[in-house]
Amino acid sequence: MVQQKQSSLPLKRVKNNKSKHTRAPETVEEYQEAADFQESTGGKWRAGDPVKSCRAFLRAVDIYDAGLARFPTDFDLAYNKARLQLEITQQQPALVVNLPVPLLEYLRQTLDSHRYVLQLNETVPDALYNTAQVLTVLAEQLADGDNPSAKDEAIMFLRQALEYCSSCLSRQEMLVEEQRAALQGGQSQDQLPAHTVDSMACTSSGTELQVSASDSDSNYATVERAIAPSDLLDTSRAALSAMTTLISLASATDIATLSSMAKDIERKISTYQAILTIPDSEETRIEVALERTEFDAALAEAEFRFGTISTQTYLNRLHAFSTIPQESPTVLCSQAEALISFVVAVIQTQPHSQLAGTCWGPLTRAESLYSSAAALIQRSTSSSITSNNHDRARLFVAQGDLELLRVRVVSSANDISLTQNVPVLLEHATKYYLSVAEAVIAPRADVTEEAEGKAVLVERMQALHVGREVSKVSTSARNKALRALRDLVGEEVVEREIADAIEKSLGAAQT
Secondary structure (H helix, E strand, O other), X not given: OOOOOHHHOOOOOOOOOOOOOOOOOOOHHHHHHHHHHHHHHHHHHOOOOHHHHHHHHHHHHHHHHHHHHHOOOOHHHHHHHHHHHHHHHOOOHHHHOOOOOOHHHHHHHHHHHHXXXXXXXXXXXXXXXXXXXXXXXXXXXXXXXXXXXXXXXXXXHHHHHHHHHHHHHHHHHHHHHHHHHHHHOOOOHHHOOOEEOOOOOOOOOOOOEEEEOOOOOOOOOEEEEOOOHHHHHHHHHHHHHHHHHHHOOOOHHHHHHHHHHHHHHHHHHHHHHHOOOOOOOHHHHHHHHHHHHHHHHHHHHHHHHOOOOOHHHHHHHHHHHHHOOOOOHHHHHHHHHHHHHHHHHHHHHOOHHHHHHHHHHHHHHHHHHXXXXXXXXXXXXXXXXXXXXXXXXXXXXXXXHHHHHHHHHHHOOOOXXXXXXXXXXXXXHHHHHHHHHHOOOOOOHHHHHXXXXXXXXXXXXXXXXXXXOOOOEOHHHHHHXXXXXHHHHHOXXXXXXXXXXXXXXXXXXXX
């Protein structure tokens, strides 16, 4: 999960709204104004009509491209284009699915845009930070697949992301020192050294803005801002996020080095939290605590897989999640996912005869955490309806997957008290998958298709485990089920032998 820096939200220029251009853009400022209008349009439609929103954002990108064709060395246009492309990739999935190319390809285009920005000026901290963000998101996409070469590329991107975070942090620390020296030298707040970039929304406490314009008639002014301790914290958090993904892909020989690097990053995080002029919010403290715990869980998993810690040590280290306040669905789901990762690691490394005794307790705990998260989401009024529904839909699918993983674990046991739970677990899985369409208002199409495919799979599993009769399925339903089955096998939720039987059943039951 990539931590999004608050200051990456768009604030490109300060408008004085003295005029509106109706003709084709000719100057840098006019291209910026035209792009800004499309961005504003995209923002207005973001929740209500993702298709219109995406089109407007893409029109803004096209305007930036047109502006750069005429003014190829203009940093502001290049930065704003790259920044917008990054923001597009981080929008709600309902918007992202409307991109003209797959997300992975669009992320590669976004990376190219950021590298062009750095060719123009490699000293701007926010350009360095955003480039690290793109590399991390791109690596996460690549790491999700089964292609070994893609994982090698993901490792390369993550290492580059850490380098950019390090460069960004060095630059920020230097600017902070310059600001401190200026204050000690008697300069006023509005004379502080600041870095200049046009696309900054300064939400950090204590950040000072300076506005200048080339002439009094300009519609836009350049925004300069001082570096705040919260910026240092954001950059360190981004580095830790990249490190969490990297350590899950690293070799045994790299684990110790990465662990040492992460400790350095965590020390910086503690330092920056301590020197914030205005203490960070409780929400931020929880987020940071969760990110540090997620890294520790990823490290424990890697060490377990390479045989350097025991099963019990791995499980004990996951108890750190319980020290974080449990009032957030994000915290609860993260803890559940860490327990599921533990179970998957055990499945891949331990004899099957031991699975039930080791894994049943953690899976039961994960089920309880998911249920608590679902209750919180149901009651939540802080999120938008669209976001809330998407969270509910994804959680229903996750709960269904968990029930299937519990089926796999108990099926390996010789304990009748556990194996007799299989029919109930399969019924629960069906309920969760069907709830995506029945209990969630306007769920996303891809989530609905995934749930529909998995519901078909559960029907086949019920036939295999309890002899239930199955119905014929359409070609479309069969294809959805097969796609879902491949994912579940890859995630170790369904074992290969059961998957082969399900594929055979689906072939025989096709209409």
